[in-house]
Amino acid sequence: MRNNQPITQHERTFPAEQRLISTTDTRGTITYCNDAFVDISGYSEAELLGAAHNTVRHPDVPPAVFEHMWTTLKTGQPWMGIVKNRCKNGDHYWVNAYVTPMLENRKVVGFESVRIKPTAEQIRRAEALYARINKGKSAIPSRDKWLPVLQDWLPFILVSQLSFLIGVWLNSHWGFALAAALSVPLGLLGLSWQQRGTKRLLRLAEQTTSDPLIAQMYTDSRGPQARLEMSILSQEARLKTCLTRLQDTAEHLTSQARQSNSLANASSTGLERQRVETEQVAAAINQMAATTQEVASHVNRAADATQQANELTRRGRDIAGETREAIQRLSTSVGETGLTVIRLAKDSDEIGGVVDVIKGIADQT
Structure with missing residues (x-):
């Protein structure tokens, strides 16, 4: 059995109108938890989701209590009890828990726990029961085992005593004989009448939580009376749980409706923005076409x-x-002209030479 430590023995409380709600799968793994449960546990929602529900189990609660709970739930029946839970920092808080199986196609697929604030008297009884079990004592005291039998036979005993007193009053042998003769049938008749009504009520109580162990947390009565009281308390807890579920579901639907409305408004705004942007794009395309x-x-x-x-x-x-x-x-022409000039220069030289010859001849003559 898991033993969560440390513990401080410092109690936390929560408002009486508050409901701590959580759901688990068939193995006890948390699949949902409401804000109230998150707040008082000291854990974050991320820490709780996916964790085992015994994360908040307090070591003062005897393992027998949880064994009784799981045995009851596995039969498809609801379970209720006063439980001491542990906070993350070691503090504790008391709850009046009502746990029901969640069914799909008649098959248990998980469990839902709705927890309310218990009374001081219920806490006192639960502490006494836990202490007795933790000391190794029987969960049900010996007197509680024979007291119901005594209560069943009490009418017979009273009638017998009354018959005896009648005989004394008559003060005769015939009076004693008459008293003795009447005491047994009258006692048995009273016993039968009392048990017939009680058995009919107990048959109805069998359809609800009426276990003697759990009854010690809720009432000081014992025997059939305790079972009947537990039947009434169980029906009351069942009704409160149904109302809590409806309220929790309504809150979820309201939250989703608000989100849907917000999304619708955002979509409307987005569509309007998209329309404006589309018009701008169209204008830009026209301008681009003209520019093109x-x-x-x-x-x-x-x-x-x-x-x-x-x-x-x-x-x-x-x-x-x-x-x-x-x-x-x-x-080319310049080149040819140059050649011509050269030839002319050469011709001029030749002409000069002829002139010189002629001049020499002239001087000689």
Whole structure:
């Protein structure tokens, strides 16, 4: 059995109108917990979800109590009891727990626990029961075992005593004989009448939580009376649990409705924003189309200019070719002119030589 430590023996309480709610799977793993349970336990919701429910078990509670609970729940019946739970820091809090199996297709799929604040008297009884069990004593005192039998036979004893007193009052042998003769049948008749009504009520009580062990936490009565009181308390707890479930479900539905409304408003806002953005995009597309047309016009003009530039380039290239050819022809002409000048210079030299010869001849003559 799990022994959670440390413990401080410092008690925490919670408002009487508050309900601590949790659900587990069939192995006792927590699948849901409400805010009230989270707050008083000292654990966070993340720490509780997926953890074993015995995380909050207090070592002062005898293992026999939890064994009784699980045995009852596995039969498909609800269980109720006064339980001392441990907080994360070692403090404790008392609860009046009502645990019911959750069924799907007539199969137990988990358990739901609804816990309310117990009375001081219920806590006192539970502490006394826990202390007795932890000391190794019987959970049910010996007197509680024979007291119900005495209560059943009490009417018979009273009738017998009454018959005896009648005989004394008559003060005769016939009076004693009559009293003796009447005492047994009258006693048995009273006993039968009393037991017949009690048995009918007890048959109804068998359909609810009426275990003698659990009864010690809720009432000082014993025997059939305790079982009947427990039957009433169990039905009351069952009704409160149903109302709590409805309230918890309603709160969840309200929360989901608010979330849905918030999402709807957000969606409406988003759609409006999307409409505006779509209009902006459409305007931008129209502007882009106009710009595209303008760009296309510019491109066409640029293409024409490019074509003209290409034509001018081609013409310039042709002119450059013609110029190069003219320069080459000019260069050739210049070369030929240079040769002619050289020949003329040579001819001039030759003519000068002839003149000198002629002049020499003239001087000689």
